[in-house]
Amino acid sequence: MRVSLYASVATLALSASLAQAAGHLPFTPGEGDFNWDSLTAFAEANDLNGEEISVFGPWRGDDQALVESILGYFTEATGATIKYASSETYEQQIVIDTEAGSPPNVAVLPQPGLIQDLVSKGFVEPLGEDTENWLRANYAAGDSWVSLGTYTGPDGEDRLYAFPYKIDLKSLVWYSPENFEDAGYEVPETMEDLKALTQQIVDDGGTPWCIGLGSGGATGWPATDWVEDMMLRTQSPETYDQWIKNEIPFTDPAVVGAIEEFGFFARNDDYVAGGAGAVASTDFRDSPDGMFSSPPQCYMHRQASFIPTFFPEGTEVGLDADFFYFPAYAGKELGKPVLGAGTLAFITNDSPGARALLAFLQTPIAHELWMAQSGFLTPHTGVNTDLYGSDALKKQGEILLNATTFRFDGSDLMPTGVGAGSFWTGMVDYAGGKDAAAVASQIQESWDALK
């Protein structure tokens, strides 16, 4: 009797403190269709009063405000304070911090290749089999997520080290629906249709594509996404996996073919705004502006789900701009492959708080709170998908669920020297007019040099 009385007093106090916190949290606990029960259950199971957890992530600016609002609920539920930090050079920062012995408790990174480096040096704590089983059971296509978070440890054993949280969708083509209506174009359903539409726009006197590869020190990465998408549309997923592990060389006809598929769009002066010469020099952030200028400089732009951030101010997704799935060849019977990217959370400095934070990321509420705001996709099957903050997100979620194949961004999985080095520069060379086979052998050489 007495025990249950205390328990109910504790619950009362807890719900009072959750309600009180509503002032600076975007959603009031207990309201809306959120899975608040999971938060309450989590709060009851974890009491971390006075503990401090340092989190290091890739999100800055508006994204930082978003992630801090999610972590705010964790603080309310457990009493632990979270110190979130980020930096423009987060890839180098995390290496310096782990090497020097002052790592954060939890780190979040979008590059599996970099995580593998840290894991093999022994800086990352394994998450354990429970988390692995949880991922298999609760994430759609759970096995592919488990394999994404599994790395080879310092002892040569494969274990789950990182927890995927927050997914970006890459296989999207953005367009202005009204420009399509004005010209009488239809959204293509197959790659054959897309190529025909590209030619038709040219015949009508327009320019179909805006492509920009510029991105400061990372110039070239948008082209690697093109090639990966083309790889999935011309080859089987197994060939894609072999390519990423370099079990087939870069000079393989399959890879060279995918590069040339990208060249079909990017190397034709008529197909690209500003001509093929402008592809490598246009910044990827300025590139979509061409769709919204008058008269339109282009009709389509292939880019990941984050790109609306760089649309002109006031552009409304769904009204002024929309997207369709970057289609697959009808004739190749490879289904509907989807290319994505995402961030993975892992423990670099073990503590009860770090474990609790990873457990918090498994609760549906940690996903729902972010997806109800913006820029968040999740494969978590236990969430209420009605909560997606916009129709665009919901539509992207559907593309993710309808995918017959999901593959992670290949350049992120390759060794850093290739995936964030020679592959980027090679694609810039290719866009500048160099032969595909020559570019491929150059990238293969740099990969051989790393072995």
Next chain:
Amino acid sequence: MDNIAGQKSTLTWAVHIAVLVLVLAWVFPTLGLLVSSFRTSDQISTSGWWAALTTQEGQLPAIRINGQEVQEADLYVIEGGLFPDSDTTVTAWGTSSRAPEAHAAGDTAELKDGARLTVAGDGAFRLTGGQSWEGQRLPRVFTTAATPPEFTLSNYTNVLTSDTAGAGIANAFINTLTVAIPSTIIPILVAAFAAYALAWMDFPGRSLLIAAVVGLLVVPLQLALIPLLQLHNAIGIGKGYLGVWLAHTGFGLPLAIYLLRNYMVGLPRDIIENARVDGATEFQIFIKIILPLSFPALASFAIFQFLWTWNDLLIALVFLGTDDSTLVLTGRLVNLMGSRGGQWEILATSAFVSIVVPLAVFFAMQKYLVRGLLAGSVK
């Protein structure tokens, strides 16, 4: 003599032209950056900064009709202005991306379902339709128009007041000062002693020591980041202000010692020897004679070191950490640009916000800068 004088005058011209070219090369981009800092990101991505200074004629991106619906008899009417905040003059307009100049200003266009749209020269529009516009997509208007120059202060309010990046600017400002001031004073104190010893005290291995200091000038500091942080963690300093002061001191010392030693060596030997004969100790010579005479060199090095620590991002991030509470000004400005960067308007504005203090320091001490520079290099 005539010959020499003639040579001098042609040389003066060359110098003047060279100075002019250098000044232009610096002022021109700075002016562009200043103008850009008063423009919105859309303006920056669509036209160059020089275009912002005059009235621009051209085709503008589509503007969607927007306003309160009013019922007049059996018509549903929306009225308003396309350019509520500027004096833009419309010459031609259209509702299709295929024919953006289909109608002249003041014309009425027939849209589908019997709807009509009129756009006047000043951008005032009147949209009428047989049924309510509620829930329908309103038409877009493409305009060809003359836009007078337009500037905004919103970038500055954004940079100065936004807290999306976690840390407020006042906090970051104080953090930077906390880093920069001790990081300037400590190396000067140490280097002045060392430079005096290396210049005027005889001891074995002095030349070797000087050579070693010069050698240290070429060591890239990136090389030392991890071992140094490891050391700080091992001896218990960890990440904090003490660590960043020590790091800046260490990285600044070789240049400081080299610069000050070269200056002090050039001081007249007679004064120092006289002082020695009169019985002054080395410490007295240093305090009473060397320090006052070396002031230009000290000041010029102080400027160097202060500017470098003020603008530094790397060392502060590594040794101080990236928490919101310890973030320096440069770190905060970088974080403001968001996860994918590339926001020119923030970049331009940040540059002018962070330049204020270094400019003040420079103008306050610039007369020492040239003297000190020459002192270090010319003997």
